[in-house]
Amino acid sequence: MPTTNTQPLLSSELLGRLERLELVSRKVFRGRMKGERRSRRKGQSVEFADFRNYVAGDDLRQIDWNLYARLDQLFLKLFLEEEDLHFFALVDASESMNFGDPTKLRVAKQLAAALGYVGLCRADRVSVSVLGKEGRRAPILRGRASLWKMLAYLDSVESGHNVSLHDGVRDFAIRTTGTGVAVLLTDLMDKQGYESALRMLIGRRMDVFVMHILSPEEIDPPLRGDRKLIDVEDRDESEITINAYVLRKYKETVQSFIGNVKQFCSQRSIVYVPVRTDTPVETIVTQYLRQRGVVR
Structure with missing residues (x-):
């Protein structure tokens, strides 16, 4: 299994x-290529989005000539762009x-x-x-x-x-x-x-x-008694006696660490x-x- x-x-x-x-x-x-995602930018596609006034230098192919015939004004057709x-x-x-x-x-x-x-x-x-x-x-x-x-x-x-x-x-x-x-x-x-x-x-x-x-064990470790803790990355060692007081301080430290990360991310528009x-x-x-x- x-x-x-x-x-x-x-x-x-x-x-x-x-x-x-x-x-x-x-x-x-x-985006570099067309995709399936609807953009908030205006671009070229088959789905109409809006009009805006013509400005010198705009692509003449985007002018709505039917609207020009009715209003005698130049308007550009804007389309939703997918990116x-x-x-x-x-x-x-x-x-x-x-x-x-x-x-x-x-x-x-x-x-x-x-x-x-x-x-x-x-x-x-x-x-x-x-x-x-x-x-x-x-x-x-x-x-x-x-x-x-x-x-x-x-x-x-x-x-x-x-x-x-x-x-x-x-x-x-x-x-x-x-x-x-x-x-x-x-x-x-x-x-x-x-x-x-x-x-x-x-x-x-x-x-x-x-x-x-x-992991749950890191948030609420099921450890008691005398332990030798070894850092798996730099092999740093520490001997400790784990009792109720030590566990409480550990949990407080973990929650403080998580709270600091949340605050750091929130202040910088990072989703945590x-x-x-x-x-x-x-x-x-x-x-x-x-x-x-x-x-x-």
């Missing part, structure tokens, strides 16, 4: 539900993500796959990559037929890319042109902090979403989405992400 970490990332039932969703962008981006969106999923694959059942990395890959498939169904450009050197090999995908290429890439991702959030996002910013929707899937457990990484994404004029993935690994991915995508405006 396969474990939760070896089953397919997306079930066939979930794929069917994802096909009815659409990624949401709070900003207007100029594509560039969706970026940035997956933190540091060793701390290899924790829980399912692991935080497993959930991050499932969410990246789910949101990526939503974009592929809408003819958006989709880029799913891992923070660090591995991310440089991530392809840019388009169209439903690219689903299997995206899943194959994510299936190949393993933990151990212990690059800091700052360095991982900086590498992404250097090698990526253009703007779009950027979703960072991470536990935010970085001794160097997360603030500079998020500021870089904002500086690139990205529409930024942070999915903060934590808390994710527990014991919540089914179907529930996260079709309920939580809809409520927070990631999809509709």
